[in-house]
Amino acid sequence: MKYVTCLLLLFCTLLGYGQQKSSLGLLPAYYIDSVKVSSMPLFDPNKIAAIDVIKDDPKQENRHSAIYITLSKPHDLNLLTLEEIAKKRIPAGTPCLFMIDNEIVKDVETVLIDSSYIFQYELLNTKDFKYLQALPALTILNIRVRTKANLDKEKSILIRGQQAGSFQFSLP
Numbered sequence: 001m002k003y004v005t006c007l008l009l010l011f012c013t014l015l016g017y018g019q020q021k022s023s024l025g026l027l028p029a030y031y032i033d034s035v036k037v038s039s040m041p042l043f044d045p046n047k048i049a050a051i052d053v054i055k056d057d058p059k060q061e062n063r064h065s066a067i068y069i070t071l072s073k074p075h076d077l078n079l080l081t082l083e084e085i086a087k088k089r090i091p092a093g094t095p096c097l098f099m100i101d102n103e104i105v106k107d108v109e110t111v112l113i114d115s116s117y118i119f120q121y122e123l124l125n126t127k128d129f130k131y132l133q134a135l136p137a138l139t140i141l142n143i144r145v146r147t148k149a150n151l152d153k154e155k156s157i158l159i160r161g162q163q164a165g166s167f168q169f170s171l172p
Contacts, residue, residue, distance in 0.1 A: 026064040028053075033074050040067075041079050041112035042100070042145055047071050079112040082141075089121060090139050099142040101150065113143065119151070120144040 030037050049072040055065045071077070082098045082105065090096055098105040105111055122142040126132040144150050 028065040028067050031066065031068045032077065033071055034068070037079070037112060039110040039112065041077070041114065043077055043079075043114035043117050044146065047073065047076060078115040080115055082108050082111050082113075082143075085113070085118075085121075085143065086141060089123060089141060095136070095138050097138055097140045099140060101144055101147070102142060113145065117145050118143060119146045119154075 027039075030040050032041070048069055050070040052068040052070075053065060054068070086096050086098070098108055098111075100111070100113075120143075122144070124140040124142065126135050126138040126140070132138075
């Protein structure tokens with residue numbers, strides 16, 4: 001009987017603890033120059049003058065915290081949604097898959113990108129790939145942003161030889 005009582009108490013405690021609400025799943029609210037944005041936009045980190053993180057902000061409804069970003073030049077961002085970028089590059093009505101730096105974007109509505117932070121566009125079509133030709137026509141828009149890795153990759157030159165393998169040189 002002792003074992004049954006101990007097991008019963010253990011499971012009741014675990015069930016009660018497992019049903020408590022957790023704040024870990026809540027995303028913070030983002031403010032850029034005191035203007036609320038839906039999600040953290042992609043922009044040049046060198047434009048940031050200060051970042052303030054406020055945990056347990058009482059002003060935030062359904063949020064756990066708030067992140068206030070102050071730019072060195074106020075209102076210097078020209079934030080674009082992926083749909084706005086696609087309108088300039090893809091004919092209207094064409095289905096599109098968005099990628100940023102070769103990673104598929106899952107939530108298209110929340111992504112904002114500063115127009116000056118966009119480095120390069122790459123448009124691909126499913127008809128260009130032999131293994132994707134069975135799929136309906138789809139345009140893939142890959143946006144590369146101005147990260148140090150992307151800029152360094154653009155400047156590098158790969159040289160392959162017969163004996164020593166490959167060499168990589170970077171232009172200044």
